[in-house]
Amino acid sequence: MSTPEENPVTAAILVIGDEILSGRTKDKNIGTIADYLTAAGIDLREVRIVPDEPAMIVEAVNALRTRYTYLFTTGGIGPTHDDITADCVAQAFGVGIDVDERARAMLLERHKPEDLNAARLRMARIPFGADLIPNPVSKAPGFRIGNVMVMAGVPAIMQAMLDAVGPTLSGGARMLSETVEARGVPEGTYAGDLAEIAKRHAAVSIGSYPMMTPEGFRNRIVVRARDAAALAAARDEVAALVARLAP
Amino acid sequence: MSTPEENPVTAAILVIGDEILSGRTKDKNIGTIADYLTAAGIDLREVRIVPDEPAMIVEAVNALRTRYTYLFTTGGIGPTHDDITADCVAQAFGVGIDVDERARAMLLERHKPEDLNAARLRMARIPFGADLIPNPVSKAPGFRIGNVMVMAGVPAIMQAMLDAVGPTLSGGARMLSETVEARGVPEGTYAGDLAEIAKRHAAVSIGSYPMMTPEGFRNRIVVRARDAAALAAARDEVAALVARLAP
Numbered sequence: 001m002s003t004p005e006e007n008p009v010t011a012a013i014l015v016i017g018d019e020i021l022s023g024r025t026k027d028k029n030i031g032t033i034a035d036y037l038t039a040a041g042i043d044l045r046e047v048r049i050v051p052d053e054p055a056m057i058v059e060a061v062n063a064l065r066t067r068y069t070y071l072f073t074t075g076g077i078g079p080t081h082d083d084i085t086a087d088c089v090a091q092a093f094g095v096g097i098d099v100d101e102r103a104r105a106m107l108l109e110r111h112k113p114e115d116l117n118a119a120r121l122r123m124a125r126i127p128f129g130a131d132l133i134p135n136p137v138s139k140a141p142g143f144r145i146g147n148v149m150v151m152a153g154v155p156a157i158m159q160a161m162l163d164a165v166g167p168t169l170s171g172g173a174r175m176l177s178e179t180v181e182a183r184g185v186p187e188g189t190y191a192g193d194l195a196e197i198a199k200r201h202a203a204v205s206i207g208s209y210p211m212m213t214p215e216g217f218r219n220r221i222v223v224r225a226r227d228a229a230a231l232a233a234a235r236d237e238v239a240a241l242v243a244r245l246a247p
Numbered sequence: 248m249s250t251p252e253e254n255p256v257t258a259a260i261l262v263i264g265d266e267i268l269s270g271r272t273k274d275k276n277i278g279t280i281a282d283y284l285t286a287a288g289i290d291l292r293e294v295r296i297v298p299d300e301p302a303m304i305v306e307a308v309n310a311l312r313t314r315y316t317y318l319f320t321t322g323g324i325g326p327t328h329d330d331i332t333a334d335c336v337a338q339a340f341g342v343g344i345d346v347d348e349r350a351r352a353m354l355l356e357r358h359k360p361e362d363l364n365a366a367r368l369r370m371a372r373i374p375f376g377a378d379l380i381p382n383p384v385s386k387a388p389g390f391r392i393g394n395v396m397v398m399a400g401v402p403a404i405m406q407a408m409l410d411a412v413g414p415t416l417s418g419g420a421r422m423l424s425e426t427v428e429a430r431g432v433p434e435g436t437y438a439g440d441l442a443e444i445a446k447r448h449a450a451v452s453i454g455s456y457p458m459m460t461p462e463g464f465r466n467r468i469v470v471r472a473r474d475a476a477a478l479a480a481a482r483d484e485v486a487a488l489v490a491r492l493a494p
Contacts, residue, residue, distance in 0.1 A: 018452070018454055019454060020277075020281070020294075022471075023283075023285050023291075030274065031273040034267070035270035044268045047262075047295065049277070050293055051293075056293070080438040080454075081438065081445050081453075082445075115436075117436075117439060119435050119436075119438030119442075122438070154458070154459055177271075187366075188367035189366075191325075191327040191364075191366030191369070194328065198329075206329070207299070207327075207329050210325060210401055211401070217385070222266070
Protein backbone atom coordinates (compact mmCIF):
# COMPACT_ATOMS: atom_id res chain seq x y z
CA MET A 1 0.00 0.00 0.00
CA SER A 2 1.17 3.51 -0.58
CA THR A 3 2.21 5.48 2.42
CA PRO A 4 -0.62 7.42 3.97
CA GLU A 5 1.81 10.27 4.66
CA GLU A 6 1.34 12.97 2.07
CA ASN A 7 4.38 13.82 0.01
CA PRO A 8 3.85 17.14 -1.70
CA VAL A 9 6.40 16.31 -4.42
CA THR A 10 5.13 13.83 -7.01
CA ALA A 11 6.06 12.76 -10.52
CA ALA A 12 4.95 10.79 -13.56
CA ILE A 13 6.81 9.28 -16.49
CA LEU A 14 5.58 9.23 -20.08
CA VAL A 15 7.42 6.78 -22.33
CA ILE A 16 6.84 7.58 -26.01
CA GLY A 17 7.50 5.02 -28.72
CA ASP A 18 5.98 2.31 -30.88
CA GLU A 19 9.10 0.21 -30.39
CA ILE A 20 8.34 -0.27 -26.69
CA LEU A 21 4.71 -1.23 -27.33
CA SER A 22 5.68 -3.72 -30.05
CA GLY A 23 8.13 -5.39 -27.67
CA ARG A 24 11.03 -4.76 -30.05
CA THR A 25 12.78 -2.55 -27.52
CA LYS A 26 12.58 -3.36 -23.81
CA ASP A 27 12.32 -0.19 -21.73
CA LYS A 28 15.11 0.41 -19.25
CA ASN A 29 14.38 4.04 -18.45
CA ILE A 30 11.39 3.59 -16.13
CA GLY A 31 13.44 1.68 -13.56
CA THR A 32 16.31 4.17 -13.78
CA ILE A 33 14.07 7.19 -13.26
CA ALA A 34 12.12 5.41 -10.50
CA ASP A 35 15.32 4.74 -8.56
CA TYR A 36 16.48 8.31 -9.08
CA LEU A 37 13.21 9.85 -7.88
CA THR A 38 12.98 7.59 -4.83
CA ALA A 39 16.49 8.65 -3.81
CA ALA A 40 15.50 12.30 -4.30
CA GLY A 41 12.40 12.05 -2.11
CA ILE A 42 10.02 12.45 -5.05
CA ASP A 43 7.06 10.04 -5.27
CA LEU A 44 6.65 8.48 -8.71
CA ARG A 45 2.87 8.10 -8.91
CA GLU A 46 2.12 6.99 -12.45
CA VAL A 47 3.75 5.81 -15.68
CA ARG A 48 2.24 5.69 -19.15
CA ILE A 49 3.59 4.28 -22.39
CA VAL A 50 2.01 5.59 -25.60
CA PRO A 51 2.71 5.17 -29.33
CA ASP A 52 4.16 7.78 -31.70
CA GLU A 53 0.77 9.36 -32.29
CA PRO A 54 0.22 13.08 -31.70
CA ALA A 55 -3.26 12.88 -30.16
CA MET A 56 -2.23 10.25 -27.63
CA ILE A 57 0.99 12.05 -26.70
CA VAL A 58 -0.72 15.43 -26.25
CA GLU A 59 -3.50 13.90 -24.16
CA ALA A 60 -1.07 12.06 -21.91
CA VAL A 61 1.21 15.09 -21.45
CA ASN A 62 -1.72 17.23 -20.39
CA ALA A 63 -3.23 14.57 -18.11
CA LEU A 64 0.04 13.94 -16.30
CA ARG A 65 1.53 17.44 -16.12
CA THR A 66 -1.58 18.83 -14.48
CA ARG A 67 -1.84 16.00 -11.97
CA TYR A 68 1.74 15.74 -10.68
CA THR A 69 4.56 18.05 -9.62
CA TYR A 70 6.86 16.84 -12.40
CA LEU A 71 6.49 14.92 -15.65
CA PHE A 72 9.43 13.18 -17.32
CA THR A 73 9.10 12.07 -20.94
CA THR A 74 11.49 9.74 -22.75
CA GLY A 75 11.82 9.11 -26.46
CA GLY A 76 10.95 10.76 -29.75
CA ILE A 77 13.45 13.63 -29.87
CA GLY A 78 15.78 12.39 -32.63
CA PRO A 79 16.08 13.59 -36.23
CA THR A 80 13.72 11.19 -38.02
CA HIS A 81 10.08 11.61 -39.07
CA ASP A 82 8.84 9.45 -36.18
CA ASP A 83 10.40 11.85 -33.63
CA ILE A 84 7.43 14.07 -32.80
CA THR A 85 7.70 14.58 -29.05
CA ALA A 86 8.84 18.24 -29.12
CA ASP A 87 6.00 19.25 -31.43
CA CYS A 88 3.46 17.38 -29.29
CA VAL A 89 4.71 19.00 -26.08
CA ALA A 90 4.50 22.45 -27.70
CA GLN A 91 0.94 21.63 -28.74
CA ALA A 92 0.08 20.42 -25.22
CA PHE A 93 1.28 23.74 -23.79
CA GLY A 94 -0.29 25.77 -26.60
CA VAL A 95 3.01 27.43 -27.51
CA GLY A 96 4.93 27.73 -30.76
CA ILE A 97 8.04 25.78 -31.68
CA ASP A 98 11.00 26.59 -33.91
CA VAL A 99 14.73 26.06 -34.27
CA ASP A 100 16.36 27.36 -31.10
CA GLU A 101 19.70 29.13 -31.53
CA ARG A 102 21.11 27.73 -28.27
CA ALA A 103 20.24 24.21 -29.43
CA ARG A 104 21.70 24.85 -32.89
CA ALA A 105 24.95 25.92 -31.23
CA MET A 106 24.99 22.66 -29.26
CA LEU A 107 24.52 20.62 -32.43
CA LEU A 108 27.40 22.54 -34.05
CA GLU A 109 29.68 21.17 -31.33
CA ARG A 110 29.21 17.77 -32.96
CA HIS A 111 28.30 18.46 -36.58
CA LYS A 112 29.98 20.60 -39.23
CA PRO A 113 27.77 23.46 -40.44
CA GLU A 114 27.38 21.78 -43.86
CA ASP A 115 26.13 18.59 -42.13
CA LEU A 116 23.43 20.45 -40.20
CA ASN A 117 20.70 19.49 -42.66
CA ALA A 118 16.96 19.89 -42.17
CA ALA A 119 16.69 16.52 -40.42
CA ARG A 120 19.40 17.29 -37.85
CA LEU A 121 17.92 20.75 -37.30
CA ARG A 122 14.72 19.02 -36.19
CA MET A 123 16.68 18.18 -33.04
CA ALA A 124 17.07 21.91 -32.39
CA ARG A 125 13.32 22.56 -32.59
CA ILE A 126 12.38 23.59 -29.06
CA PRO A 127 9.02 24.90 -27.79
CA PHE A 128 9.05 28.61 -27.03
CA GLY A 129 9.88 29.35 -23.40
CA ALA A 130 11.68 26.05 -22.72
CA ASP A 131 15.06 25.68 -21.04
CA LEU A 132 17.53 23.25 -22.58
CA ILE A 133 18.79 20.09 -20.90
CA PRO A 134 22.34 19.43 -22.09
CA ASN A 135 23.29 16.14 -23.71
CA PRO A 136 26.97 15.42 -23.13
CA VAL A 137 26.75 12.19 -25.16
CA SER A 138 25.53 13.30 -28.58
CA LYS A 139 24.84 17.03 -28.03
CA ALA A 140 21.18 17.18 -29.23
CA PRO A 141 19.53 18.63 -26.11
CA GLY A 142 16.41 17.75 -24.20
CA PHE A 143 14.37 20.54 -22.68
CA ARG A 144 12.26 21.59 -19.75
CA ILE A 145 9.05 23.52 -20.19
CA GLY A 146 6.99 24.29 -17.12
CA ASN A 147 7.09 21.14 -15.01
CA VAL A 148 7.80 18.81 -17.96
CA MET A 149 11.28 17.37 -18.60
CA VAL A 150 11.66 16.07 -22.16
CA MET A 151 14.48 13.56 -22.45
CA ALA A 152 15.96 11.13 -24.97
CA GLY A 153 14.99 7.46 -25.19
CA VAL A 154 18.49 6.04 -25.59
CA PRO A 155 19.28 4.98 -22.01
CA ALA A 156 22.81 6.39 -21.81
CA ILE A 157 21.61 9.80 -23.02
CA MET A 158 18.50 9.73 -20.82
CA GLN A 159 20.70 9.00 -17.81
CA ALA A 160 22.99 11.95 -18.61
CA MET A 161 19.99 14.27 -19.02
CA LEU A 162 18.50 13.05 -15.74
CA ASP A 163 21.79 13.74 -13.99
CA ALA A 164 21.77 17.25 -15.50
CA VAL A 165 18.19 18.14 -14.61
CA GLY A 166 17.93 16.26 -11.30
CA PRO A 167 19.73 18.81 -9.12
CA THR A 168 17.28 21.52 -10.27
CA LEU A 169 14.23 19.67 -8.89
CA SER A 170 12.74 20.23 -5.45
CA GLY A 171 12.85 16.96 -3.56
CA GLY A 172 10.57 16.00 -0.72
CA ALA A 173 11.28 14.21 2.52
CA ARG A 174 13.10 11.08 1.51
CA MET A 175 11.27 7.79 1.89
CA LEU A 176 13.20 5.41 4.14
CA SER A 177 12.76 1.67 3.83
CA GLU A 178 13.74 -1.55 5.52
CA THR A 179 13.33 -5.07 4.21
CA VAL A 180 12.51 -8.09 6.35
CA GLU A 181 13.24 -11.41 4.66
CA ALA A 182 10.45 -13.87 5.38
CA ARG A 183 12.59 -16.85 4.52
CA GLY A 184 10.61 -20.05 4.66
CA VAL A 185 7.35 -18.39 5.78
CA PRO A 186 4.63 -18.39 3.10
CA GLU A 187 2.77 -15.13 2.44
CA GLY A 188 -0.54 -16.78 3.29
CA THR A 189 0.78 -17.67 6.74
CA TYR A 190 1.80 -14.15 7.75
CA ALA A 191 -0.72 -12.12 5.75
CA GLY A 192 -3.36 -11.85 8.47
CA ASP A 193 -0.98 -10.66 11.19
CA LEU A 194 0.81 -8.38 8.74
CA ALA A 195 -2.45 -6.63 7.91
CA GLU A 196 -2.97 -5.99 11.64
CA ILE A 197 0.51 -4.46 11.93
CA ALA A 198 -0.18 -2.30 8.88
CA LYS A 199 -3.41 -1.06 10.46
CA ARG A 200 -1.66 -0.12 13.71
CA HIS A 201 1.08 1.84 11.91
CA ALA A 202 -0.83 4.37 9.85
CA ALA A 203 2.24 6.45 8.95
CA VAL A 204 4.06 3.44 7.55
CA SER A 205 3.59 1.61 4.25
CA ILE A 206 4.04 -2.17 4.36
CA GLY A 207 4.23 -4.30 1.23
CA SER A 208 4.80 -8.01 0.74
CA TYR A 209 6.71 -9.10 -2.37
CA PRO A 210 6.93 -12.74 -3.33
CA MET A 211 9.72 -13.79 -5.63
CA MET A 212 10.09 -17.20 -7.24
CA THR A 213 13.45 -18.90 -6.92
CA PRO A 214 14.51 -22.41 -7.88
CA GLU A 215 13.99 -23.29 -4.20
CA GLY A 216 10.41 -21.96 -4.17
CA PHE A 217 8.99 -18.63 -3.09
CA ARG A 218 11.23 -16.19 -1.31
CA ASN A 219 9.16 -13.45 0.25
CA ARG A 220 10.25 -10.00 1.32
CA ILE A 221 8.31 -7.61 3.46
CA VAL A 222 9.22 -4.00 2.79
CA VAL A 223 8.44 -1.35 5.40
CA ARG A 224 8.56 2.27 4.23
CA ALA A 225 8.13 5.60 6.01
CA ARG A 226 9.52 9.11 5.98
CA ASP A 227 9.99 9.09 9.75
CA ALA A 228 12.84 6.93 11.07
CA ALA A 229 11.26 6.19 14.46
CA ALA A 230 7.93 5.18 12.90
CA LEU A 231 9.81 2.98 10.47
CA ALA A 232 11.83 1.26 13.21
CA ALA A 233 8.75 0.55 15.34
CA ALA A 234 6.89 -1.12 12.48
CA ARG A 235 9.98 -2.95 11.24
CA ASP A 236 10.52 -4.44 14.73
CA GLU A 237 6.97 -5.79 14.82
CA VAL A 238 7.32 -7.30 11.35
CA ALA A 239 10.64 -8.91 12.26
CA ALA A 240 9.11 -10.37 15.44
CA LEU A 241 6.19 -11.74 13.44
CA VAL A 242 8.46 -13.46 10.95
CA ALA A 243 10.67 -14.85 13.73
CA ARG A 244 7.61 -16.27 15.49
CA LEU A 245 6.37 -18.01 12.32
CA ALA A 246 9.73 -19.18 10.96
CA PRO A 247 10.00 -22.95 10.59
CA MET B 248 5.10 6.12 -36.49
CA SER B 249 2.27 3.75 -35.95
CA THR B 250 0.93 1.97 -38.95
CA PRO B 251 -1.87 3.85 -40.66
CA GLU B 252 -3.58 0.49 -41.34
CA GLU B 253 -6.34 0.00 -38.83
CA ASN B 254 -6.10 -3.09 -36.69
CA PRO B 255 -9.44 -3.78 -35.08
CA VAL B 256 -7.84 -5.77 -32.25
CA THR B 257 -6.09 -3.61 -29.66
CA ALA B 258 -4.89 -4.00 -26.09
CA ALA B 259 -3.59 -2.16 -23.05
CA ILE B 260 -1.60 -3.27 -20.01
CA LEU B 261 -2.15 -2.01 -16.47
CA VAL B 262 0.72 -2.77 -14.09
CA ILE B 263 -0.36 -2.42 -10.46
CA GLY B 264 2.16 -2.01 -7.66
CA ASP B 265 4.04 0.46 -5.49
CA GLU B 266 7.15 -1.67 -5.82
CA ILE B 267 7.46 -0.89 -9.53
CA LEU B 268 6.98 2.86 -9.00
CA SER B 269 9.56 2.95 -6.18
CA GLY B 270 12.10 1.23 -8.43
CA ARG B 271 12.49 -1.62 -5.96
CA THR B 272 11.18 -4.13 -8.49
CA LYS B 273 12.01 -3.75 -12.18
CA ASP B 274 9.04 -4.74 -14.34
CA LYS B 275 9.60 -7.61 -16.73
CA ASN B 276 5.99 -8.30 -17.66
CA ILE B 277 5.39 -5.41 -20.07
CA GLY B 278 8.01 -6.67 -22.52
CA THR B 279 6.75 -10.26 -22.26
CA ILE B 280 3.14 -9.30 -22.92
CA ALA B 281 4.17 -6.89 -25.71
CA ASP B 282 6.04 -9.66 -27.52
CA TYR B 283 3.14 -12.05 -27.05
CA LEU B 284 0.55 -9.61 -28.40
CA THR B 285 2.68 -8.65 -31.40
CA ALA B 286 3.04 -12.31 -32.31
CA ALA B 287 -0.74 -12.74 -31.96
CA GLY B 288 -1.57 -9.81 -34.25
CA ILE B 289 -2.93 -7.68 -31.41
CA ASP B 290 -1.80 -4.04 -31.23
CA LEU B 291 -0.63 -3.02 -27.77
CA ARG B 292 -1.67 0.64 -27.70
CA GLU B 293 -1.05 1.85 -24.15
CA VAL B 294 0.52 0.84 -20.85
CA ARG B 295 -0.05 2.38 -17.43
CA ILE B 296 1.65 1.72 -14.11
CA VAL B 297 -0.28 2.79 -11.00
CA PRO B 298 0.24 2.39 -7.24
CA ASP B 299 -1.74 0.13 -4.87
CA GLU B 300 -4.49 2.73 -4.44
CA PRO B 301 -8.11 1.84 -5.12
CA ALA B 302 -9.16 5.10 -6.79
CA MET B 303 -6.25 5.06 -9.23
CA ILE B 304 -6.69 1.37 -10.08
CA VAL B 305 -10.44 1.71 -10.67
CA GLU B 306 -9.98 4.80 -12.82
CA ALA B 307 -7.28 3.16 -14.94
CA VAL B 308 -9.24 -0.09 -15.37
CA ASN B 309 -12.27 1.82 -16.61
CA ALA B 310 -10.27 4.16 -18.87
CA LEU B 311 -8.42 1.30 -20.55
CA ARG B 312 -11.11 -1.38 -20.77
CA THR B 313 -13.49 0.97 -22.55
CA ARG B 314 -10.87 2.19 -25.00
CA TYR B 315 -9.25 -1.08 -26.15
CA THR B 316 -10.31 -4.58 -27.16
CA TYR B 317 -8.45 -6.19 -24.27
CA LEU B 318 -6.93 -5.06 -21.00
CA PHE B 319 -4.30 -7.11 -19.18
CA THR B 320 -3.52 -6.31 -15.55
CA THR B 321 -0.54 -7.61 -13.60
CA GLY B 322 0.03 -7.60 -9.85
CA GLY B 323 -1.92 -7.31 -6.65
CA ILE B 324 -3.68 -10.69 -6.50
CA GLY B 325 -1.77 -12.33 -3.63
CA PRO B 326 -2.90 -12.96 -0.04
CA THR B 327 -1.61 -9.83 1.72
CA HIS B 328 -3.39 -6.60 2.64
CA ASP B 329 -1.74 -4.72 -0.24
CA ASP B 330 -3.29 -7.11 -2.80
CA ILE B 331 -6.41 -5.19 -3.80
CA THR B 332 -6.66 -5.72 -7.54
CA ALA B 333 -9.63 -8.14 -7.51
CA ASP B 334 -11.70 -5.81 -5.34
CA CYS B 335 -10.84 -2.82 -7.53
CA VAL B 336 -11.75 -4.66 -10.73
CA ALA B 337 -15.08 -5.70 -9.20
CA GLN B 338 -15.68 -2.06 -8.27
CA ALA B 339 -14.75 -0.90 -11.79
CA PHE B 340 -17.33 -3.29 -13.25
CA GLY B 341 -19.89 -2.51 -10.54
CA VAL B 342 -20.26 -6.16 -9.55
CA GLY B 343 -19.94 -7.98 -6.25
CA ILE B 344 -17.02 -10.11 -5.17
CA ASP B 345 -16.75 -13.10 -2.84
CA VAL B 346 -14.91 -16.35 -2.34
CA ASP B 347 -15.40 -18.42 -5.49
CA GLU B 348 -15.84 -22.17 -4.97
CA ARG B 349 -13.89 -23.04 -8.14
CA ALA B 350 -10.99 -20.89 -6.94
CA ARG B 351 -11.19 -22.41 -3.44
CA ALA B 352 -10.91 -25.87 -5.00
CA MET B 353 -7.79 -24.76 -6.88
CA LEU B 354 -6.20 -23.49 -3.68
CA LEU B 355 -6.98 -26.82 -2.00
CA GLU B 356 -4.77 -28.51 -4.60
CA ARG B 357 -1.84 -26.78 -2.92
CA HIS B 358 -2.95 -26.09 0.65
CA LYS B 359 -4.43 -28.39 3.31
CA PRO B 360 -7.93 -27.34 4.37
CA GLU B 361 -6.63 -26.29 7.80
CA ASP B 362 -4.07 -23.98 6.11
CA LEU B 363 -6.71 -22.20 4.04
CA ASN B 364 -6.92 -19.25 6.42
CA ALA B 365 -8.64 -15.93 5.78
CA ALA B 366 -5.56 -14.47 4.10
CA ARG B 367 -5.19 -17.34 1.62
CA LEU B 368 -8.91 -17.28 0.94
CA ARG B 369 -8.45 -13.69 -0.25
CA MET B 370 -6.83 -15.27 -3.31
CA ALA B 371 -10.14 -17.05 -4.03
CA ARG B 372 -12.12 -13.78 -3.98
CA ILE B 373 -13.29 -13.40 -7.57
CA PRO B 374 -15.69 -10.80 -8.99
CA PHE B 375 -19.12 -12.22 -9.83
CA GLY B 376 -19.36 -13.35 -13.44
CA ALA B 377 -15.62 -13.81 -13.99
CA ASP B 378 -13.96 -16.87 -15.53
CA LEU B 379 -10.85 -18.22 -13.86
CA ILE B 380 -7.39 -18.26 -15.42
CA PRO B 381 -5.51 -21.29 -14.09
CA ASN B 382 -2.16 -20.90 -12.34
CA PRO B 383 -0.11 -24.07 -12.78
CA VAL B 384 2.73 -22.63 -10.68
CA SER B 385 1.13 -21.80 -7.33
CA LYS B 386 -2.57 -22.54 -7.99
CA ALA B 387 -4.10 -19.18 -6.95
CA PRO B 388 -5.95 -18.28 -10.15
CA GLY B 389 -6.21 -15.12 -12.17
CA PHE B 390 -9.51 -14.28 -13.81
CA ARG B 391 -11.14 -12.79 -16.84
CA ILE B 392 -14.16 -10.51 -16.55
CA GLY B 393 -15.48 -8.96 -19.73
CA ASN B 394 -12.45 -7.94 -21.75
CA VAL B 395 -10.14 -7.67 -18.72
CA MET B 396 -7.56 -10.34 -17.92
CA VAL B 397 -6.33 -10.13 -14.32
CA MET B 398 -2.97 -11.82 -13.88
CA ALA B 399 -0.25 -12.23 -11.26
CA GLY B 400 2.78 -9.95 -10.98
CA VAL B 401 5.38 -12.68 -10.42
CA PRO B 402 6.79 -13.10 -13.94
CA ALA B 403 6.77 -16.92 -14.05
CA ILE B 404 3.13 -17.01 -12.95
CA MET B 405 2.12 -14.15 -15.27
CA GLN B 406 3.72 -16.01 -18.17
CA ALA B 407 1.79 -19.21 -17.37
CA MET B 408 -1.47 -17.27 -17.13
CA LEU B 409 -0.78 -15.51 -20.43
CA ASP B 410 -0.15 -18.88 -22.07
CA ALA B 411 -3.45 -20.11 -20.64
CA VAL B 412 -5.57 -17.14 -21.69
CA GLY B 413 -3.80 -16.29 -24.96
CA PRO B 414 -5.43 -18.96 -27.13
CA THR B 415 -8.89 -17.67 -26.15
CA LEU B 416 -8.24 -14.18 -27.59
CA SER B 417 -9.18 -13.09 -31.10
CA GLY B 418 -6.03 -12.04 -32.92
CA GLY B 419 -5.87 -9.64 -35.80
CA ALA B 420 -3.82 -9.69 -38.97
CA ARG B 421 -0.29 -10.17 -37.83
CA MET B 422 2.12 -7.26 -38.19
CA LEU B 423 5.12 -8.24 -40.32
CA SER B 424 8.41 -6.45 -39.93
CA GLU B 425 11.84 -6.21 -41.51
CA THR B 426 14.90 -4.49 -40.14
CA VAL B 427 17.48 -2.67 -42.22
CA GLU B 428 20.78 -2.09 -40.44
CA ALA B 429 22.07 1.40 -41.16
CA ARG B 430 25.58 0.52 -40.14
CA GLY B 431 27.82 3.55 -40.28
CA VAL B 432 25.13 5.93 -41.55
CA PRO B 433 24.02 8.52 -38.96
CA GLU B 434 20.28 9.07 -38.47
CA GLY B 435 20.62 12.73 -39.38
CA THR B 436 22.06 11.75 -42.76
CA TYR B 437 19.20 9.47 -43.83
CA ALA B 438 16.32 11.12 -41.97
CA GLY B 439 15.19 13.43 -44.79
CA ASP B 440 15.06 10.70 -47.45
CA LEU B 441 13.52 8.24 -44.99
CA ALA B 442 10.67 10.67 -44.32
CA GLU B 443 10.01 10.82 -48.07
CA ILE B 444 9.87 7.01 -48.28
CA ALA B 445 7.52 6.93 -45.30
CA LYS B 446 5.23 9.44 -47.01
CA ARG B 447 5.11 7.39 -50.22
CA HIS B 448 4.23 4.16 -48.40
CA ALA B 449 1.12 5.04 -46.47
CA ALA B 450 0.27 1.43 -45.53
CA VAL B 451 3.69 0.89 -43.98
CA SER B 452 5.11 2.06 -40.66
CA ILE B 453 8.78 3.04 -40.67
CA GLY B 454 10.72 3.73 -37.48
CA SER B 455 14.36 4.59 -36.89
CA TYR B 456 15.98 3.30 -33.69
CA PRO B 457 19.40 4.47 -32.63
CA MET B 458 21.31 2.30 -30.19
CA MET B 459 24.56 3.24 -28.49
CA THR B 460 27.38 0.74 -28.65
CA PRO B 461 31.01 1.07 -27.58
CA GLU B 462 31.77 1.81 -31.25
CA GLY B 463 29.21 4.64 -31.42
CA PHE B 464 25.64 4.70 -32.62
CA ARG B 465 24.24 1.67 -34.38
CA ASN B 466 21.00 2.56 -36.10
CA ARG B 467 18.25 0.25 -37.21
CA ILE B 468 15.38 1.12 -39.49
CA VAL B 469 12.33 -1.05 -38.89
CA VAL B 470 9.69 -1.35 -41.58
CA ARG B 471 6.32 -2.78 -40.51
CA ALA B 472 3.13 -3.64 -42.38
CA ARG B 473 0.39 -6.22 -42.37
CA ASP B 474 0.71 -6.74 -46.11
CA ALA B 475 3.80 -8.61 -47.29
CA ALA B 476 4.02 -6.95 -50.72
CA ALA B 477 3.69 -3.45 -49.26
CA LEU B 478 6.35 -4.34 -46.71
CA ALA B 479 8.78 -5.62 -49.33
CA ALA B 480 8.39 -2.55 -51.55
CA ALA B 481 9.16 -0.16 -48.72
CA ARG B 482 11.96 -2.31 -47.32
CA ASP B 483 13.67 -2.35 -50.76
CA GLU B 484 13.61 1.44 -50.93
CA VAL B 485 15.02 1.76 -47.42
CA ALA B 486 17.77 -0.76 -48.16
CA ALA B 487 18.67 1.12 -51.37
CA LEU B 488 18.81 4.40 -49.42
CA VAL B 489 21.14 2.97 -46.81
CA ALA B 490 23.37 1.37 -49.48
CA ARG B 491 23.61 4.71 -51.28
CA LEU B 492 24.66 6.57 -48.12
CA ALA B 493 26.94 3.91 -46.63
CA PRO B 494 30.51 5.08 -46.10
